[in-house]
Amino acid sequence: MNTVQQSEQAFDKKDSKLVISHIIFAFVALLIGGIAGLLQGLVRSDMIQLPAGIGYYQLLTAHGVLMALIFTTFFIIGFLFSGMSKTLGGKLLPRARTLGWLGFIHMGFGTLVATVMILLNKATVLYTFYAPMQASPFFYFALVFVVVGTWMSAAGMIYQYRYWKKEHKGETTPLTAYMSIITMSLWVIATLGVAVEVIFQLIPWSLGWVEGINIMLSRTLFWYFGHPLVYFWLLPAYICWYVMIPKIIGGKIFSDALARLSFILFLLFSIPVGFHHQLMEPGISPFWKFLQVVLTFLVVIPSLMTAFSLFASFEIYGRSKGAKGLFGWFKYLPWKDIRFFAPFMGMLIFIPAGAGGLINASNQMNAVVHNTLFVTGHFHLTVATSVTLTFFGITYWLIPAMTGRKLTPKMHKLGRMQTWVWVAGMAMMSGAMHIVGLFGSPRRTAYSDYNGHPDAAAWEPYYIIMAVGGTVLFIAVLMMIYNLYKLFTLPKGYEEYPIGEVSDLAEKPPKLFERWGFWVSIVVILILMAYTIPVIDILNNPSGGSKGFVTW
Amino acid sequence: MSQTTEEMKTEKEVVRLKDNKKTKHEEVNLKGTFASVMLLGGFLIITWLAVFILFLVRNG
């Protein structure tokens, strides 16, 4: 049992620095991405026209890259490093920390170059950079830096983990560290796909070394990465929900073994499912699409398990305090505690978010929503609310824990206000996106009245709601930046790094859960099963490669 | 690990073992949890069916 130890000592200074650097970088990306988001909402509703020179799609590229790739990745790596330090020995090994800094520098450099290329209008290809649109080679090199940087950080965490294992033979790895290692393994296996796409396809082609590019192959490699990417965002939020939230409310982790099992299922089933993003595409046969749809549905199961565990830890806690009736325990939750409240709103929003995900993934039903604003509405619930609010919730205790400060009631209140504004803005923006998406309004599209076509005219009221919601959201971004600043000015003191305890002692997780060779082999088998034949098919495409186009 | 935390641990383990005995006999009351997840399941079914019906209607 790892969890009993509750050292009152402050966080290691050198580790704090690494973690805080990641978090601040993430929030700078959030602020810039938020400015782009605000402008997008206003342009789409025809409320403003962008001043000369800036294009809608340039903003959208910046928004997608900075939010989906940079904000998330920096936050996640900073957060996971803090958890490794906390639960695996109290501080990072020098080599792990060095790898963390190397990773940070590479990712940071990559981000800067990519952002400059986007601002120079040399890479207006959106964050999915689909060929045969061809960005400047610098943009692709920048992506390589970001990805390689994350690998360095992953190596640092794995190094720390292996060292701990060696020193603690036969012991069970602390839950936080175990989950972090799964998250980073998932990430490394997933990014291999996009790395192959960028290094072997896009870079040689953008440098003019090869004439043509196999478009379907590049899309397939991208989505081999693109779906596990969303689980890379989600799993750190799940770490907070499984491990930290029970501690924050004063309860226990419902089941350690089941928590580990659900993470293993995520590792297994979140990769061989990329075709659910390519359901409307030619060149992949319906059988293979459907097979991956089935696998996609399997990855819902661990989320069903998670839902039960979370409610259970709430209910057990409430009942231990004397709650009565079916839902009486609800009242006993610490609603005023921002460390609980923000992630809780994230969990709540995950209910409609998950429902939307099932709809998107449902094979032929995807025709109703594919490339409409419904999809945009969906991931503003998943990543931009469930995950993002959870990350905010983490920030409220992580920064004080790192800097030796103490949360104040006033800080809790600021946090609650911020959360409400975010939820209100998102409800408007995402709600309108879902509805107008079902009516067919396309995503990734600047304002257009389609020559006065009545279908498009019917979309306009929803665009207004989107713009108002987006503006409210932007206010929430500013409030969060202010709160972040306030966190650094809190009074000196001690803020706990909340690591939950396991409720039943009997549940020692099976040894099998840490046989990495075994699990990775199964992942590889599943990937080969789901992809080999369709990829051979794609490679045999006789139409030849495509040259590059710059259409912006 | 220092002496005091070691002691704390054993103390907690005793408490937990006691808890555990109780919970093994009559499982903890999770009726509210069950009701909550079933509501969630109902929500998933309703939204999914709604869009599936929309799909069928639009199929021309």
Next chain:
Amino acid sequence: MHIHKLEKIWLVFGIGMLGVFLLILGISTFSYGLEPPSAHQAVNMENLYDTPPFDELGLNKLNDKEYEAILTAYVFGFNTGDEEFTVPVGSTVHFKATSPDVVHGFEIPGTNANMMVVPGIINHVTYTFDEPGEYLILCNEYCGVGHEIMQTTITVK
């Protein structure tokens, strides 16, 4: 591993629900021909407009009330031949599309006609127009600065 009784019931229910969804999707896909657009036919991008069927863009009447619509999506428009599509009410139209340049989308809002248009491959989608009207056809995949102006119509009367 110990699992609470109610959690077992929940998981059986949840997995059953997913199974039923998949069954509905699978049966309707493979027995009722509702496959998502997945055509496999390659086509040469270089001299696209000399290659059948794209050497003759536009509507071909196959049968009474059954048409084939050959078109390309290009930056920034839809090439439907000499005129925009017009068909009688109740017609079934098989749209066949590809792109001479980047990836585009093909969508008729309010219908299930929705597919990706990828250069080098032909994609198909079929729709039966039972209501008269002027249907909007738009591009729903970002393709460049003029993406939002890409449109055409199909008139049903």
